[in-house]
Amino acid sequence: MTTAEEHEKHRQASSFGAAADAYERGRPPYPPEAVAWLVPEHARTVVDLGAGTGKLTRALPAPGRDVIAVEPSAGMRERFSRVLPDVRVLDGTGEAIPLPDASVDTLVCAQAWHWVDPRRAVPEAARVLRSGGRLGLVWNLRDVSVPWVAELDRILRDCAAAPTEDRQVGRLGTPFGAIERQDFRWSHPMTAGEVMDMVASRSYVITLEPAPREELLGRVHALLDATCPLAMPYVTECYRAELGSR
Numbered sequence: 018m019t020t021a022e023e024h025e026k027h028r029q030a031s032s033f034g035a036a037a038d039a040y041e042r043g044r045p046p047y048p049p050e051a052v053a054w055l056v057p058e059h060a061r062t063v064v065d066l067g068a069g070t071g072k073l074t075r076a077l078p079a080p081g082r083d084v085i086a087v088e089p090s091a092g093m094r095e096r097f098s099r100v101l102p103d104v105r106v107l108d109g110t111g112e113a114i115p116l117p118d119a120s121v122d123t124l125v126c127a128q129a130w131h132w133v134d135p136r137r138a139v140p141e142a143a144r145v146l147r148s149g150g151r152l153g154l155v156w157n158l159r160d161v162s163v164p165w166v167a168e169l170d171r172i173l174r175d176c177a178a179a180p181t182e183d184r185q186v187g188r189l190g191t192p193f194g195a196i197e198r199q200d201f202r203w204s205h206p207m208t209a210g211e212v213m214d215m216v217a218s219r220s221y222v223i224t225l226e227p228a229p230r231e232e233l234l235g236r237v238h239a240l241l242d243a244t245c246p247l248a249m250p251y252v253t254e255c256y257r258a259e260l261g262s263r
């Protein structure tokens with residue numbers, strides 16, 4: 018990655034606080050079966066890394082479980098605390114998790130691992146996990162096999178520079194064991210306004226100049242007027258790997 022590409026990635030990664038309200042309104046939750054696959058029932062300390070406004074966090078509580086959120090954006094943490102006032106949310110990143118060594122049973126990262134530097138984030142995740150602990154990575158991806166969603170994807174790619182699609186899962190490696198993958202197909206009810214918020218909360222849309230941003234949103238609005246969708250089809254892509262013995 019060139020210096021210019023690294024600068025743009027950092028600019029997009031740090032943009033979410035400006036759109037925290039749209040993020041909360043427009044981003045989908047995570048299907049319960051995906052969460053159950055990622056987080057073992059016996060996990061007593063679970064950390065949501067890059068928690069955003071808590072879309073995944075709110076699915077993590079269980080009897081006897083301590084759930085902690087870690088989020089670098091002050092704007093997102095403020096919105097998180099309004100939605101989930103009883104969950105501790107800490108200022109931190111994948112490269113610097115503000116928790117003690119071997120203090121976490123499961124670390125999950127939703128919609129965010131592609132932003133980290135795996136050279137630093139992998140050993141940092143291993144540091145905070147207990148032996149045998151699990152790292153779970155998850156992304157909600159729009160199902161572009163559906164024609165109107167494919168057209169939405171084309172509009173986004175026409176008008177904005179989407180970030181790399183390298184989710185960096187293959188760069189986990191030692192000290193983690195084999196990486197398992199499971200996909201979950203589902204559909205999330207959404208109004209046209211919520212779809213607009215979902216689009217507006219994408220990093221590569223937030224960082225657009227005003228004129229191209231308005232053009233993009235206008236094209237999306239016209240698509241929604243023509244198709245009148247009632248739900249967004251998703252494929253939730255999940256990965257998990259366990260930490261070996263120290």
